Amino acid sequence: MRMVVLPGDGIGPEITKATTHVLKAASEHFQLGVTVEEHPVGHESLKKFGTTVQPGLLETVRSADGLILGPTATFDFKDEQNGEINPSKYFRKNLDLFANVRPARTYPGLRNPLGDFDLVVVRENTEGFYADRNMEQGNGEILVTSDVVISLRRITRLCCERIAKSACQLAMRRKKHLTIVHKANVLKIGDGMFLDICRETAKGFPGLVVDDILVDAMMAHVVRNPARFDVIVSTNMFGDILSDLTAELSGSLGLGGSLNVGVSHAMAQAAHGSAPDIAGRDVANPFSLILSMALLLTWHGERIGAPRFAEAARAVEGAVASAIETGRATTDVGGKLGTAATGQAVVEILTSASSH
Ligand code: NAD
Numbered sequence: 001m002r003m004v005v006l007p008g009d010g011i012g013p014e015i016t017k018a019t020t021h022v023l024k025a026a027s028e029h030f031q032l033g034v035t036v037e038e039h040p041v042g043h044e045s046l047k048k049f050g051t052t053v054q055p056g057l058l059e060t061v062r063s064a065d066g067l068i069l070g071p072t073a074t075f076d077f078k079d080e081q082n083g084e085i086n087p088s089k090y091f092r093k094n095l096d097l098f099a100n101v102r103p104a105r106t107y108p109g110l111r112n113p114l115g116d117f118d119l120v121v122v123r124e125n126t127e128g129f130y131a132d133r134n135m136e137q138g139n140g141e142i143l144v145t146s147d148v149v150i151s152l153r154r155i156t157r158l159c160c161e162r163i164a165k166s167a168c169q170l171a172m173r174r175k176k177h178l179t180i181v182h183k184a185n186v187l188k189i190g191d192g193m194f195l196d197i198c199r200e201t202a203k204g205f206p207g208l209v210v211d212d213i214l215v216d217a218m219m220a221h222v223v224r225n226p227a228r229f230d231v232i233v234s235t236n237m238f239g240d241i242l243s244d245l246t247a248e249l250s251g252s253l254g255l256g257g258s259l260n261v262g263v264s265h266a267m268a269q270a271a272h273g274s275a276p277d278i279a280g281r282d283v284a285n286p287f288s289l290i291l292s293m294a295l296l297l298t299w300h301g302e303r304i305g306a307p308r309f310a311e312a313a314r315a316v317e318g319a320v321a322s323a324i325e326t327g328r329a330t331t332d333v334g335g336k337l338g339t340a341a342t343g344q345a346v347v348e349i350l351t352s353a354s355s356h
Contacts, residue, residue, distance in 0.1 A: 001027075001034045001300055001309075004064045006041035006057075006087065010274025011284035011339075012070030018286035018343025019068060019293050022316060025347040026297070030312035037064075041087045042072035042274075051083030053090050066296045067091065067267040070289065071274040080139075086132065091267055092125050093133045097260035098159060099166045100125040100239065101295065102271055104226075104246035104256065109325035110333055114249060117226035120174070121246055122167040123239025125260055127154040130236050155190035155235065157197065164201035166261070167233035172205055177230035180212035181238055194235055215242070222246060247271050247288070251324075252332045254285025259295035266299045268292035282338035285330040287320050290346060294320075319349040 003023065007016040020036055027034035039045075039057060046052045052072070061067050069091060077084035091097065105118040126133060131140030131151045140152035171178045180198040184191040195212060202210045213221055215238045222229065222242070226249055234242060247256025256271030270288035278284055294313040301309025328345035329335030337345060 001032060001066065002064045003034055003036050003066050003068060003296075004061050005036055005038045005068045006070060007038065007044075008070030008087070008274060009042040009044075009073040009076075010071060010276045010279040012042070012072065012274055014280070014282060014284050014339045015270065015286040015289045016068065016070040018339055018346075019289040021343045022290050022319075022346050022350065023068075023293055025351055026312045026316055029351050030308050030315070032297070032309060032312055041069070043076070046083060049083075052077055052085045053087050058091075058094055061091065062095070062265070066300055067095075067265070068289070068293055068296065069267055069269045071270055071272060073274045073276065088269065089130070089133050092260055095260075095262050095265040095267065096126065097262040097265060097267055098124065098126050098162055099261045100243075101166075101170070101259045101261060102239075102243035102247070102256060103291075103295075104243070104250040106250050107255075107321050107324045107333075109327070110251040112251065114223065114226055117229070117250070119226060119229040119246060120170060120231050121239055121243040122163065122170060122231060122233045123243060124159055124163040124234070124236045126236075127156060127159050128236030129153045153187075153190065155194060157193065160194045160197040161201065163233060164198040167198070167231050168202050168205045168208060171208055171231035175230040176207055177209045178202055178211075179229055179232045180210065181215050181218050181232055181234040181242060182212060183215050183238070185214060191235065198233060218242065219245065223249065243271060252285060252287075254288050254330065254332050255291070256288045257291030257295055258288070259292055259299060261299060266296055268296040282340060283330060284339050285332050286339050286343050287324075287329070287333070290320060290343070291317065315350055315353060316346070319346045319353075322349050 007013040072087050074086045100123040102121040106112040106116045134140040134154040142150045182191040182195045184195045253272045258271040260267040294316040297309045297313040323345045327335045
């Protein structure tokens, strides 16, 4: 498996280093034959090449089997004409990574005042309120006068259909329960279409239990009783916000794994950002990116019909859970270790497992 790794900004280099360490150990232990090649992205690339995403990088990524993208300082990148491209948007759009899959679960040994839960947020990833990716050319945010801004939200039948199908398929492999989160009471046409398509698609999956909740009410429901949810499907921005909440409810935003999936490409990305407030201090939690990398291994294994990749991914997830339970983790999840030592702890747990 040829893996491209782009470390990114802020805590990106620290957590990608820990993730790559775990990836290489998993590859060796499970004989996955993973090769890793690293390229700069974000500020480092901007300094070196005058653009946050250097020319040719898309082709490099396209020809690889998987991409691990560290968080980047997207808030800093304002002028695409001057090379300030949002790398996350760039790869999602150009590789058509339409589904963002974000699992959230509680872990033994970690505070979970809301009780145990295990759910997945499936978020549409290519349109919606994210105006910067909605247009064939130019940006969907328009400065009408210096005091008036219009931001375009795009919802298409195709994108609704494919995200609905992905969510239904995932739910059928889990507890067969799908919750559609929307705001069709206000966004009657756009979210109305999203809701109708999700309900219609779900009819093609016998045995699937389907309900729907307005996004504002969902914030209360998921905090009140997260255990009642299995797979949650939503449009882009609602799913983004909701999945940060579910990651934090599981113990820390630093636990939020995330996989961006298309038809023939996938990109592992932490659910959180570049956390400049803690960058360079060896305190960032690397679990989010490590868990995202595990999701990518599973995806690749299914694609090429090699079950050992899923086996390796399960072992990585188990090693993370064990590291949390035994306190060999960063402070945000109750441990005392730094970022690098936490990565090392996962490697030691992973490679000390007697059988695979
Ligand atoms: P953030 O997610 O970076 O940080 C929010 C809070 O969570 C901070 O207090 C941070 O210290 C903490 N945190 C985040 N990740 C953590 C980890 N792994 N371990 C421990 N604590 C962690 O959000 P922000 O501060 O609003 O954004 C910072 C930058 O990241 C901005 O430029 C933003 O645009 C960008 N961003 C990038 C992505 C991405 O690349 N996918 C996603 C979201 C935000």
